[in-house]
Amino acid sequence: MSEKVVSHVERRLNERLDQRLDQRLDQRLDQRLEPRLEQRLGGEVYARQRLGMESDHEAQGFGRGPHVFRIQNWSSIPFLIRALLKLTGTYGRGCANAARVQVRHNDLRSTALPPAFDGFTLLHISDFHADMNDGAMRRLEEILPGLSYDLCVLTGDYRGAIHGPFDAAIARMRPVLARIRPPIYGVLGNHDTIRMVPDLEAMGVRMLLNECAPIARAGASIYLAGIDDAHYFRVDNIEKAASDVPRGAFSILLSHTPEIYRQAAHAGFDLLLSGHTHGGQICLPGAIPVTLSAVLPRRFGAGAWTYRAMAGYTSVGAGSSIVPVRFNCPPEITLHHLRRTEAAAAR
Numbered sequence: 001m002s003e004k005v006v007s008h009v010e011r012r013l014n015e016r017l018d019q020r021l022d023q024r025l026d027q028r029l030d031q032r033l034e035p036r037l038e039q040r041l042g043g044e045v046y047a048r049q050r051l052g053m054e055s056d057h058e059a060q061g062f063g064r065g066p067h068v069f070r071i072q073n074w075s076s077i078p079f080l081i082r083a084l085l086k087l088t089g090t091y092g093r094g095c096a097n098a099a100r101v102q103v104r105h106n107d108l109r110s111t112a113l114p115p116a117f118d119g120f121t122l123l124h125i126s127d128f129h130a131d132m133n134d135g136a137m138r139r140l141e142e143i144l145p146g147l148s149y150d151l152c153v154l155t156g157d158y159r160g161a162i163h164g165p166f167d168a169a170i171a172r173m174r175p176v177l178a179r180i181r182p183p184i185y186g187v188l189g190n191h192d193t194i195r196m197v198p199d200l201e202a203m204g205v206r207m208l209l210n211e212c213a214p215i216a217r218a219g220a221s222i223y224l225a226g227i228d229d230a231h232y233f234r235v236d237n238i239e240k241a242a243s244d245v246p247r248g249a250f251s252i253l254l255s256h257t258p259e260i261y262r263q264a265a266h267a268g269f270d271l272l273l274s275g276h277t278h279g280g281q282i283c284l285p286g287a288i289p290v291t292l293s294a295v296l297p298r299r300f301g302a303g304a305w306t307y308r309a310m311a312g313y314t315s316v317g318a319g320s321s322i323v324p325v326r327f328n329c330p331p332e333i334t335l336h337h338l339r340r341t342e343a344a345a346a347r
Contacts, residue, residue, distance in 0.1 A: 037197060040209055046235070050194045053233045058163035081323045094282075094325025099135030101318050101331045103143060106304050108311050109341040112250040112270055114220035118340040123149040123180070125333045126256075126275025127317030129191065129324075130172035132160035136319050136331055137176055144179040149335060151215065152180050154205060155275040155315065156189025156229065156256035158196065166192075170199045177203045185213065185224055189256035189276065190232040191321075208254060210237040212244045225269070226254035231276060231294070236260060242267045258314045259296050265310040272312040273336070277301045279316030283328040302329075 038047045085091035113120075130137055159169040177184070186205045188194065197207050206213065208226025215222050223245045230236035238253070238260065245251045245268070253264050258274040265272075279302035280289020292301040299305055305312045318331050 033194065034198065037194075040211065041194075047194070050228070050233065050235050053235065054163070054193055078323050081325075085323070085325060090327075091325065094323075094327055095135065097326040098133065098320045098324045098331060099139055101136050101139040101143065101333060103147065104332045104334045106313055106334055106336045107339055108271060108336055109339045110250060110270055110311070111341050112248070113338055113340040114217075114222065114250065115340055116218035116220040117222055117250070117338055120151075120217065120222075120338040121149040122252075122273075122336040122338070123147060123152040123333065124155065124273055124313070124315055124336055125152070125318050126155040126315040127157040127189070127278060127319050127321070128154075128169075128173065128176070129160040129317075129319035129321055130158055130176065131168040133319035133324050134172070135324070137172055140176050140318060140333070141179055143333075144176070147335065149181075151224075152182075152184045153224070153252075153254055153273060154184065154186035155254055155273060156187050157191045157275065157317075157319075157321075158189070158200070159191045159193075160319075160321070162191050163193075166196050170196065173200070174203060177205065180204075185226065185254065187226040187254045187256055188229050190229045192229070208241070210235075210240045212241055214244075221249065223249050223251040224254065225251060227260070229256050230260045231257040238263050238267050242269070257294060258300050258312060259294050261296065261300060261307050261310070261312060265308045269310055271336075272310060273315075274312070275315040275317050277314055277316070278321060279303075279314075279329045281316075281320055281326055281329055285328055287328050289329070 033047045038044055041047050041050065082091060085094055158173055159166050182204055184205045186200060186207050188207070201207055210227050212223055212225040215224055225241040225245065227236040227238055227241050236255070241253070251269050252271045252273060253269040255264065255272060255274045257276040258272065261272060277292040277294050279287065280292055283289050289298070289301055292298065294301070300312065300314055302314050302316050313334065313336065315334055316329055316332050318333055320326055320331065
């Protein structure tokens with residue numbers, strides 16, 4: 001068979017594959033979200049925008065679109081990394097490291113915190129990637145029942161892949177969430193589809209989709225806001241999320257990525273809780289990340305930090321991405337202890 005004939009056959013096959021992909025993506029767009037969810041998102045236009053961005057993201061996963069060369073879009077990358085680690089004899093150790101989820105503590109002191117919330121504790125979990133991190137999920141199931149906290153927040157990335165089915169992720173999240181005491185609040189990450197929201201909320205997670213919820217205690221309130229993914233989908237709306245926060249009230253923003261730290265600080269939030277970076281996941285000795293997959297100063301890539309008057313914390317995550325391994329960067333969940341500080345003491 002001549003090269004010309006082979007080239008023609010390959011071209012026709014690729015055209016048919018593209019047509020099938022386009023049909024799949026169009027079918028996704030034609031599937032409306034439930035009306036109540038559309039209303040929370042801000043109407044049909046926003047819902048179609050979110051679904052359209054997801055379809056574009058999926059197309060890039062098949063080698064189309066402007067971000068084809070993002071590492072997450074190369075289906076062979078996990079196999080190559082796994083093969084390299086096995087060749088060097090470090091894969092088993094990396095998997096064991098990824099399953100050793102640690103409990104960290106972070107004290108936050110603020111003069112804006114109401115006295116009734118002095119000692120209030122938030123459990124913060126990020127980046128589960130549940131369907132590809134069974135060891136870490138089993139570790140969570142062991143340690144979660146023994147923790148003491150007042151409220152739990154989840155900062156996204158429940159699924160391992162960046163597109164496709166999410167049933168396995170939801171199924172693996174179910175026993176983990178069953179071990180978390182309510183109330184539980186969460187936001188979506190760049191690995192998550194908006195279609196996961198009904199399942200997550202059915203399991204007791206109040207998802208914040210550019211929304212805000214007051215948290216009451218002994219006649220006082222603080223405000224917990226959450227935005228949709230700002231890293232890839234860029235469908236975050238801090239202005240909408242902050243619109244119900246009274247001036248001068250203590251407020252917390254949940255964002256999957258810390259990259260919006262400037263906007264959050266200038267919007268007046270007292271605390272930003274996020275994840276996404278994995279702290280680098282595969283780090284050099286001394287927890288020095290090779291890459292953070294985020295555009296921000298490296299000091300914001302893991303742990304506690306401050307920007308202007310706002311405190312921040314970037315969780316390195318409970319799960320791992322691309323391959324379930326970690327080096328020099330153990331996975332974590334965090335207990336944030338809120339402490340009231342008098343103005344004179346703060347000065």
